[in-house]
Amino acid sequence: MNERETNARLLAPPFTLRARILTPLDSGGTAYFADGRLEVGVDGRIASVGDWPLVTSRETEQEVVDLRPMLLLPGLVDLHAHLPQLPNAGLGAGLDLLTWLDRYIFPLERGFDEGVANALAPQAFRAFAAAGTTTAVLYGAVYESSLDACFAAAEAHGIRAVIGKVMMDRLRYDPSVEDSEVLDLSLRQSQNLIERWHGRDDGRLLYAVTPRFAVSCSAEMLRESAALAAATGAYWQTHLAEDRHEIDEVRELFPDAIDYTDVYDRAGGLGPRALLGHAIHLSQREIDRLAETKTRVAHCPSSNLFLASGAMPLARYLEAGICVGLGTDVAAGPDLSMFSVMRAGAYTQSGLRTMLSETRPVLAPLDWLRLGSLDGARALGLDDRFGSLERGKEADFICVDPSVTAPLPGQETDDPADLMSRLIYRGRPDMVRGAWVRGRLLDT
Numbered sequence: 001m002n003e004r005e006t007n008a009r010l011l012a013p014p015f016t017l018r019a020r021i022l023t024p025l026d027s028g029g030t031a032y033f034a035d036g037r038l039e040v041g042v043d044g045r046i047a048s049v050g051d052w053p054l055v056t057s058r059e060t061e062q063e064v065v066d067l068r069p070m071l072l073l074p075g076l077v078d079l080h081a082h083l084p085q086l087p088n089a090g091l092g093a094g095l096d097l098l099t100w101l102d103r104y105i106f107p108l109e110r111g112f113d114e115g116v117a118n119a120l121a122p123q124a125f126r127a128f129a130a131a132g133t134t135t136a137v138l139y140g141a142v143y144e145s146s147l148d149a150c151f152a153a154a155e156a157h158g159i160r161a162v163i164g165k166v167m168m169d170r171l172r173y174d175p176s177v178e179d180s181e182v183l184d185l186s187l188r189q190s191q192n193l194i195e196r197w198h199g200r201d202d203g204r205l206l207y208a209v210t211p212r213f214a215v216s217c218s219a220e221m222l223r224e225s226a227a228l229a230a231a232t233g234a235y236w237q238t239h240l241a242e243d244r245h246e247i248d249e250v251r252e253l254f255p256d257a258i259d260y261t262d263v264y265d266r267a268g269g270l271g272p273r274a275l276l277g278h279a280i281h282l283s284q285r286e287i288d289r290l291a292e293t294k295t296r297v298a299h300c301p302s303s304n305l306f307l308a309s310g311a312m313p314l315a316r317y318l319e320a321g322i323c324v325g326l327g328t329d330v331a332a333g334p335d336l337s338m339f340s341v342m343r344a345g346a347y348t349q350s351g352l353r354t355m356l357s358e359t360r361p362v363l364a365p366l367d368w369l370r371l372g373s374l375d376g377a378r379a380l381g382l383d384d385r386f387g388s389l390e391r392g393k394e395a396d397f398i399c400v401d402p403s404v405t406a407p408l409p410g411q412e413t414d415d416p417a418d419l420m421s422r423l424i425y426r427g428r429p430d431m432v433r434g435a436w437v438r439g440r441l442l443d444t
């Protein structure tokens with residue numbers, strides 16, 4: 001079979017892949033098959049996974065593609081990123097959050113209208129897939145038609161996406177709307193988008209009601225947005241306790257709240273459908289409250305280092321029972337790669353131990369794989385559908401070439417933890433060779 005025929009077989013199921021396979025498991029722990037088999041049925045679900053050469057079903061036996069020595073991993077879940085901000089990724093290092101937003105971000109978001117979204121969103125989804133991300137949870141801009149363009153691009157591309165129109169009724173960048181109208185308009189537009197897109201393509205596209213953060217939203221907007229999410233089953237996403245200046249502003253804006261987390265609690269926002277970005281600077285009370293309400297946290301360590309926002313005590317949150325996934329927070333995070341996020345997270349944990357007296361053990365490479373895949377799906381309440389390579393799940397997976405991460409030719413490893421360690425600490429953009437959602441190869 002020549003390369004073209006091979007590639008054609010990989011475009012859509014059914015097929016069976018022979019490769020190295022590494023995946024976290026729903027039941028805990030990790031499975032590794034040094035010579036493995038991933039069988040994807042015509043329905044886009046994993047029909048079987050295990051050691052080669054166990055018998056495959058008749059459906060896929062004609063469609064075997066040998067990808068050895070490539071490695072298959074579950075598709076990565078980016079739990080927090082900003083679609084309009086991609087063009088400025090990597091710019092503005094050294095600024096604090098609020099200055100950086102003013103200088104590099106709001107001008108970009110202001111211009112992200114339908115036309116710009118039509119041009120940029122398809123490129124953005126290809127870039128996410130090229131980095132190994134098969135599920136992206138995204139903030140858009142404030143314009144309804146711009147969000148339609150983003151959803152349409154995601155629908156056409158094939159990536160899994162949760163997207164929301166940013167809601168702001170303070171410090172806004174859209175002067176065409178009167179102050180007195182912005183709350184009602186923003187709610188109505190969000191509702192329209194939910195009706196059009198939430199659950200589209202059997203749940204591949206989902207909506208997140210997206211008040212930006214407490215600095216740019218009134219108490220009423222926070223409350224009404226949480227009510228809209230609860231009434232429609234959409235997610236509710238925002239930012240929490242990213243930066244010290246931001247926390248000071250929130251204290252002044254919401255003097256009655258016990259702390260920042262309480263601002264969202266009073267709005268009715270906390271719970272298993274809430275995705276809170278960052279959540280770095282929290283008191284024990286806030287940590288306990290997030291755990292108690294089963295609120296999800298999107299940990300964005302590369303962003304936190306880039307903007308010098310702080311170091312999230314991840315091990316402490318996990319010990320408290322908070323469900324945490326990983327996010328790039330592009331463009332505050334400079335890189336779309338979730339492997340880069342894992343690296344930044346691992347260095348942050350090392351820094352907490354060496355410089356800030358953290359005594360809890362650091363996470364191991366396979367823990368980071370779980371955080372970037374299965375735990376991201378769990379944060380979305382969708383771990384029964386994807387996040388690991390297990391029979392019956394939808395076939396969201398990526399193919400990586402670990403050989404490019406070896407320091408010298410011939411110095412490759414076949415140990416699962418070592419393989420993952422190299423992907424995290426010596427990752428390269430070109431190591432991701434393909435990304436599939438429901439067994440369909442994504443454009444990169």
Ligand SMILES: [Zn+2]
Nearest residue numbers: 082239277329
């Ligand atoms: Zn963010």
